[in-house]
Amino acid sequence: MSRIMRKLNQWTAHLFDLPQDIVSxxxxxxxxxxxxxxxxxxxxxxxxxxxxxxxxxAKGELEVTGSELVIRGIWTEEICIEGYITEVKVHGMEDAKP
Amino acid sequence: MKPPLMGKIRGYVKIQIRGQHTEQLLNLLLAKRITIWDVRRTDDHQVSLFIIVPDFFRLRPFLKKTGCRVHVMERYGLPFSIGQVRRRSFFVTGAFLFLLGLYMLSSLVWTIEVKGNESISTEQVLAAAHEEGIYPFQWTFRLKETEELSKALHAKLSSSSWVGVTRQGTKIVIHIVESTVPKSRKLNNPRNIVASTDAVITSIIAEEGKAIVKPNDRVKKGQVLISGALGSPESPLIVVAKGSIRGLVWYEYSIQSPLVSKQKVMTGQSIEKSYVQLGQRRLQVSGYGQIPFSHYEVKTEFNDVNVGMLTLPLKWVKEKIMEVQIVEEAQEQQEAAQIGLRHARTDILAKYGPNARVVTEKILHQKTENGKVKLKVMFEVEQSITEEQPIIGTS
Known part of the structure; x- marks a missing residue:
């Protein structure tokens, strides 16, 4: 996605008051x-x-820590993890600070 | 997670994947839209997961690419159940035969009920039904339509005005409405009516035949009263004589009536004894001791001993012993005579029928002797005096 397209997407999302996760x-x-x-x-x-x-x-990684972690279901877009979750960390998105 | 739609029908397996790059394999499966669920790390280089059978056979190229090996752990769903059924063929055939037997037994005719028949015997109806194919252990699907059956049965049973056949499961009900046939007359032989005893005729009504005597005629026993021969004596028409004739008849009675009448009177005192009876043998249970009464009557009551529906061969016997007093009562001569006459009158009615009527009674002689009243009485009784006499030898 080019820089201009991203800007445009953000702008339209803002204009129509759409949630961020849908457009980007x-x-x-x-x-x-x-x-x-x-x-x-x-x-x-x-x-x-x-x-x-x-x-x-799409950018970075999501780290989940816990015990007895199991992938209950996995699809191309979605994943469901079950277990005793203690930590959820996001890596590689530090540059996306507002 | 639960298996996806139709998972049970298509079948699914739990497999174990061994290899260095299991994550890579999972990503490949995702990209190819192969559904997997319940992914679990069992070892450093080992992952267990569920996959539906058709997708399992698509795994091979991806396994090769990532250098993983697969091992089937558990199998679920219909394709595997069928395999199991094949191994238990005897059980399955047994279950099938059971259902088949149940179906066959329920499509048999087990009972036939015949309703509403009075003059037509049930056997007759059943025989006719048998000819039409209705009999126990007949297949219900081999029976004709019920309407057809009722028509055929109606044709076979001539004295029925309507026949209905209904089937209730394994039971056939044949409902019969009989046509009302007038009662056939009793056949009688040609006969005369003669006098049963010496009498004087009071009334004669000849329904059939020729009345020979008139009222106030004196007749002897055996004399023809209504003749069954009509017409001239040379060529008579023989009929069954019928009619009612009443006449006066005399009876002489000797009556004895005691002057002292004895009567039993209960005093109200009683004791009870009970026994257990087995066959002819009795065992007394209660009421021991001598009977304290000089005169008594015994009333015995038998009761069966039941246990639930069962009747035991035992009997419970209760005896009630009631004290009786004999009361003697002296009577007037006249009273005793009246009692004697009353007995005689009831005796006449019992002997000569309820239509008999005592016209006059005449005391011929009366004397008292040994505490008894002795009477000689003449009763004049009006009664029926008909007797049938067959006419033989003429045709």
Whole structure:
């Protein structure tokens, strides 16, 4: 996506008051208690173990730490992780500060 | 996660993937839109996951690309159940045969009920039904339509005015409405009506035949009263004589009536004894001791011993012993005579029918002897005096 296109997208989103995750390629993460984590708009699995899991995103990575982690379901856009989640970290998006 | 839509039908397996690049394999599967679920890390180089069977057979190229090996752990769903069924062929055939047997038994005619028949015997109806193919252990699908059956049965049973056949599961009900046939008359032989005893005729009504005597005629026993031969004596027409004739008949009664009447009177005192009876043997249970009454009557009551629906061969016997007093009552001579006459009158009515009527009674002789009243009475009774006499030898 070119720089101009991104600017244009952001501008239209702002104009129509649309949520950010719909127009731009950012992940939407929903955590239910400490047991379930839904990640939309992921780009695949980088690492997967019972305690630690790293998902690649359009930009950067999402790291999930916990115990007994299991991929309950996985689809091209969405992933559902279950287990005792203790930490969710986002890497490689530090430059996207407002 | 639960298996996807139709997962149970298409079948799914739990597989174990071994290799260095399991994450890469998972990403490849994602890209190819192969559905997997419940992915679990079991070892450093080992991942277990669920996959539906058709997708499992598409795995091979990706495994080769990533250098992973696959091992099937568990199988679920219909394709595998079918395999299991094949191994248990006897069980399956048994279950099938059971259902088949149930169906066959329920499509048999088990009972036939015949309703509403009075003069037509049930056997007759069943025989006619048998000819039409209705009999126990017949297949219900081989039966004709019920309307057709009722028509055929109606044709076979001539004295029925309507026949209905209905089937209720394994039961056939044949409902019969009989046509009302007038009662056939009793056939009688040609006969005369003669006098049963010596009498004086009071009334004679000849329904059929020729009345020979008139009222106030004196007749002897065996005399023809209504003749069954009509017409001239040379070529008579023989009929069944019928009619009612009443006449006066005399009876002489000797009556004895005691002057002292004895009557039993209950005093109200009673004791009870109970026994258990088995066959002819009795065992007394209660009411031991001598009977304290000089005169008594015994009333015995038998009760069966039941246990639920079962009747035991035991009997529970209760005896009630009631004290009786004999009361003697002296009677007037006249009173005793009246009692004697009353007995005689009831005796006449019992002997000569309820139509008999005592016209006059005459005491011929009366004397008292040994505490008894002795009477000789003449009763004049009006009664029916008909007797049938067959006419033989004429045709």
């Amino acid at each position: 390629d950012v992940p939407r993460v929903s955590l239910i208690g400490n047991r379930k984590l839904f990640v939309e708009n992921h780009r695949g699995i980088v690492h997967f173990s019972n305690e630690n899991m790293r998902l690649s995103l």
